[in-house]
Amino acid sequence: MTKFINNKSNKNQGIHTIFGLHSVKAALQNNKRGHIELIISKNLINFAKKYESKIQKITILPQNEFTKRFGNENTTQGVVLKTTDFARPGLEEFVKAESKKAKSVILILDQVTDPQNVGSIMRSCALFDCAGIIVGKDNSPELTSSLYKSASGAAEIVNYIKVTNIRRAISFLKKNNYWIYGFDSSKNKKSKLNFSQKSVLVFGSEGKGIRELVKKECDEIIQINMKNNLKFEIDSLNVSNATSIALYQFFST
Secondary structure, three states: OOOOOOOOOEOOOOEEEEEOHHHHHHHHOOOOOOEEEEEEEHHHHHHHHHOOOOOOOEEEEOHHHHHHHHOOHHHHOOEEEEEEOOOEOOHHHHHHHHOOOOOEEEEEEEOOOOHHHHHHHHHHHHHOOOOEEEEEOOOOOOOOHHHHHHHOOHHHOOEEEEEOOHHHHHHHHHHOOOEEEEEOOOOOOOOOOOOOOEEEEEEEEOOOEOOHHHHOOOOEEEOOOOOOEOOOOEOOOOHHHHHHHHHHHHHHO
């Protein structure tokens, strides 16, 4: 049997720093985490009171001291949480859980390295019932403060699965009755997005797209139909926008 990195639940209990109101709220409501400290700007005392039963240590700082320690509040929104990570399923465990569903969609991101893009994609997954994102362990971002902020709480519920080899992961998914769709904006022919009930949507990095070796493993290469603006050379979507459109199309069918 092919083995994948994180085949068993990831027991990493490292300390994560999360900021932003939505991301911190979601983390505080996640009973799988062990919360260490909530640090807030003085003008958010009422926020702290709502969650004082969730965490023992709450530090309230004057606004200028908070800014000195954590930077502009436009980024942190005046709230920072130090918390432990929680166990996440590996690929085989995740697919076993998905097999119980009549309809399932999984994303694969091939060398998408911008944490803000990945966080935004997680948010779309949460809204369109996609439970997991698969990435290569060597060309993908870690769960950083920036990614958590962009995900706006979705990182608590969307599985982020790192594998050693995306091609082997695709092969495993095929054996579990998934149809693999690779998205390529350079494809000339218009595509009809008629998805299988068990679908994997593969997206590559902006500019380079899906690597050829990964593309060869896809069952079908399709594109999102759009009208290119030739005058201003606008001919592609940001990867987070593209995934949102594809996930919506799957969700709607």
